[in-house]
Amino acid sequence: xxxxxxxxxxxxxxxxxxxxxxxxxxxxxxxxxxxxxxxxxxxxxxxxxxxxxxxxxxxxxxxxxxxxxxxxxxxxxxxxxxxxxxxxxxxxxxxxxxxxxxxxxxxxxxxxxxxxxxxxxxxxxxxxxxxxxxxxxxxxxxxxxxxxxxxxxxxxxxxxxxxxxxxxxxxxxxxxxxxxxxxxxxxxxxxxxxxxxxxxxxxxxxxxxxxxxxxxxxxxxxxxxxxxxxxxxxxxxxxxxxxxxxxxxxxxxxxxxxxxxxxxxxxxxxxxxxxxxxxxxxxxxxxxxxxxxxxxxxxxxxxxxxxxxxxxxxxxxxxxxxxxxxxxxxxxxxxxxxxxxxxxxxxxxxxxxxxxxxxxxxxxxxxxxxxxxxxxxxxxxxxxxxxxxxxxxxxxxxxxxxxxxxxxxxxxxxxxxxxxxxxxxxxxxxxxxxxxxxxxxxxxxxxxxxxxxxxxxxxxxxxxxxxxxxxxxxxxxxxxxxxxxxxxxxxxxxxxxxxxxxxxxxxxxxxxxxxxxxxxxxxxxxxxxx
Numbered sequence: 001x002x003x004x005x006x007x008x009x010x011x012x013x014x015x016x017x018x019x020x021x022x023x024x025x026x027x028x029x030x031x032x033x034x035x036x037x038x039x040x041x042x043x044x045x046x047x048x049x050x051x052x053x054x055x056x057x058x059x060x061x062x063x064x065x066x067x068x069x070x071x072x073x074x075x076x077x078x079x080x081x082x083x084x085x086x087x088x089x090x091x092x093x094x095x096x097x098x099x100x101x102x103x104x105x106x107x108x109x110x111x112x113x114x115x116x117x118x119x120x121x122x123x124x125x126x127x128x129x130x131x132x133x134x135x136x137x138x139x140x141x142x143x144x145x146x147x148x149x150x151x152x153x154x155x156x157x158x159x160x161x162x163x164x165x166x167x168x169x170x171x172x173x174x175x176x177x178x179x180x181x182x183x184x185x186x187x188x189x190x191x192x193x194x195x196x197x198x199x200x201x202x203x204x205x206x207x208x209x210x211x212x213x214x215x216x217x218x219x220x221x222x223x224x225x226x227x228x229x230x231x232x233x234x235x236x237x238x239x240x241x242x243x244x245x246x247x248x249x250x251x252x253x254x255x256x257x258x259x260x261x262x263x264x265x266x267x268x269x270x271x272x273x274x275x276x277x278x279x280x281x282x283x284x285x286x287x288x289x290x291x292x293x294x295x296x297x298x299x300x301x302x303x304x305x306x307x308x309x310x311x312x313x314x315x316x317x318x319x320x321x322x323x324x325x326x327x328x329x330x331x332x333x334x335x336x337x338x339x340x341x342x343x344x345x346x347x348x349x350x351x352x353x354x355x356x357x358x359x360x361x362x363x364x365x366x367x368x369x370x371x372x373x374x375x376x377x378x379x380x381x382x383x384x385x386x387x388x389x390x391x392x393x394x395x396x397x398x399x400x401x402x403x404x405x406x407x408x409x410x411x412x413x414x415x416x417x418x419x420x421x422x423x424x425x426x427x428x429x430x431x432x433x434x435x436x437x438x439x440x441x442x443x444x445x446x447x448x449x450x451x452x453x454x455x456x457x458x459x460x461x462x463x464x465x466x467x468x469x470x471x472x473x474x475x476x477x478x479x480x481x482x483x484x485x486x487x488x489x490x491x492x493x494x495x496x497x498x499x500x501x502x503x504x505x506x507x508x509x510x511x512x513x514x515x516x517x518x519x520x521x522x523x524x525x526x527x528x529x530x
Contacts, residue, residue, distance in 0.1 A: 090146060090210065093259035094232065098143045105137045105252055106130075114247040129244070136248040142212065144232040149210055153231045157203035160196070165309070165360035168409065169204050170450075177303070180367050185260045185298050187288065189400050190305035191277050191408060192266035193498070194312045196360070201264060201305060202231075204362055209262040214284060216270070236284075238269060246283075253287035260298055267397055267404075273318045275497030277405050280397035282390060289393060292370060293382040302400055304365035306407035308414065308498050310358025310468055319490050358468045361409025363450070368400065410449060410499050412457050412465030415440055417495040418503050420475065420484045427481040430463060437462050444502040 093101075105111065111133060119129035161167050171177060180186065186209065190197065202211055212232040229235075234256075240246060256263065269281035292300060312318070373396055374380060381389055419436040420428075428436070437457060445451050466482065469475040474488040484492055496503075 091260045093256065093261055094144045094210065094212075095146070098141060101141050101255075102134075102137050105141060105248065105255065106134055108251050108255075111248055111251050114244055118244045132244060133248060136245050137252075140234050140236075140249055140252050142229045142232050142234050144210075144212075145230040146210075148230045149232060150206070153202065154206045157199040157206070160199040161203050161360065164357040166358070167200070167204075167360050167362075169362040169364070170409075171364045176366050177364065180301050180303075181299060183260065183298060185257050185300045186262045186303060187257075187300060188262075188264040188303050188305050189267055189404060190264065190307055191404050192268050192271050193307045194271070194309060194314055196309070196313060197266075197307055200307065200360055200362060211264045212256065212261050213264050214266070250287040250290075253284060254291055257288045257300065258291070258298070267401060271314065271318055273322050275494040276500060277401060277408075280394075280401045282393050282397055285393050285397055286390065289370065289381045289396075290389060291382050292374070293380040294374070296371075300370040302368045302370070304368070304400060304403035304407060306361075306363040306365065306404050306409060308361050308409040308411050310360070310411050310413040310465060311356070311472070312494075315491060315494055319494060355464065355467055356471050358413055358465060359409075359411050361411050363407040363409055365403045365407045368396075368403065370396075373399075405501050406448070407450060408498060408501075410441070410444060410451060410502070412437075412461050413468055414495050414499045415457065416462065416465045416469060417474075417492050418499065420482075421492055421496045423484070425484060425486070427483045429480050429482070430466075433466060433482065434459050434462050440503065444499070447502050449499075449502045 115129045115133050116126065119126045122129070188201065188205070188211065190201065198213055198215075205211060210232055212234065213228070214236045215228055215233045216236060216238055234252065236249065237245060265284050267280035267285065268278035269283075270278070272278055288300060377392060377395075379392055381392070384392065415437045416433065418440060419433060422436075441451060441456055466475065469492075470477060470482075472488070472491065473485060474491050475482050476485055
């Protein structure tokens with residue numbers, strides 16, 4: 001008793017007793033043999049707290065493991081199912097836990113060297129620079145979820161595409177597409193016509209492969225960011241001047257390309273503001289190719305994709321950006337407008353929606369192999385100095401953009417818009433419109449446009465395109481004659497420009513933003529050559 005009391009503080013009126021092998025601490029007069037059945041009074045807040053702790057323990061030990069097991073089983077079942085269905089299988093890189101990919105990227109040798117140089121140049125502690133690297137890595141690395149991609153992403157892409165458009169797609173050379181090695185790194189390169197491109201192409205290639213998109217900063221808002229990240233997208237800061245960020249992005253793109261992840265990129269680097277294809281940007285292509293050499297185990301195969309719409313959802317906003325001094329609209333504005341647009345569209349019947357939006361077309365071109373390109377030019381990208389490497393990447397980028405431009409679908413609204421632009425304000429009746437559209441199609445065929453005679457637009461298709469432009473108030477109709485609204489001339493040019501490479505009558509005036517970008521590209525090329 002004395003030894004115990006030396007370790008346990010004892011208040012006056014208390015004693016310690018030995019009870020069935022336990023030391024108990026209680027008041028005088030208690031012998032330890034009384035039945036312990038007396039009531040215990042607790043404050044309500046303490047009772048609620050204890051119940052909450054007990055509930056959390058129950059969830060942690062029983063329910064959460066059961067739910068995890070159930071979800072993991074469903075995910076594994078989905079992975080097994082799609083692996084047998086996809087022509088290009090899921091790569092181990094895509095199934096690796098995100099934290100592992102983050103650690104691998106943050107502690108990459110080249111990233112660490114860049115971090116140390118950045119810390120010295122900026123005069124900051126290495127710990128601060130390291131935390132910045134971690135922040136960039138978390139921003140870039142996706143959290144791919146195969147179950148979400150195929151069970152939700154495919155459904156969402158399909159519904160969005162078919163909600164508004166009649167979808168057309170074609171293959172320029174089926175045999176060469178089938179001959180692509182499934183173990184190669186496949187990169188779909190496409191013109192960026194609308195943010196609808198993400199959904200449309202994901203839906204059309206879902207039976208062949210998953211796609212990892214390079215997504216701009218517009219999508220970095222909740223819940224769009226979370227959804228796109230779970231579907232394998234990685235986020236890119238356009239025109240970032242931060243050398244450390246560019247190095248982290250470069251190493252992630254290198255890792256994904258080396259591991260064979262199927263990717264989708266827009267060489268133009270952004271949406272077209274006037275309907276014309278933009279000049280390619282070389283950053284992402286350089287990240288993919290700078291380590292490629294003759295001993296690289298995987299070939300990199302670029303598949304050109306041409307996209308066009310009878311109605312681009314963002315057309316007026318894109319034209320707004322071209323206005324000098326126009327106020328830039330924020331991300332939340334576009335999200336609000338987009339969701340309001342879809343809410344109104346859901347109230348329409350399917351025929352009415354198709355009447356308003358027309359067709360969406362996608363064409364897949366002939367694959368371009370990097371291994372064949374290097375053999376043809378006698379080069380290895382990983383052995384070239386920077387200026388020569390950029391020259392060859394620019395050559396490849398021009399070849400890709402030429403292939404993309406030549407397979408952009410020629411849709412009815414683009415044809416009708418071209419016919420009215422050529423009329424220079426003159427009116428036409430329906431018979432004249434049909435005749436001029438058919439003559440224009442034959443003109444494009446003579447110049448090499450991939451249009452088969454069986455794909456010639458029918459009369460009702462041409463007039464449906466006229467209805468789309470009437471609804472948009474681009475055309476007006478009176479007494480059977482159709483005229484172009486002078487206030488909608490820019491919108492008419494926007495749609496006519498999508499096929500201007502075949503009609504040779506493009507209308508384009510560089511916007512202030514494009515002039516600045518052209519100057520930056522010219523300066524970068526001068527620095528690379530110096």
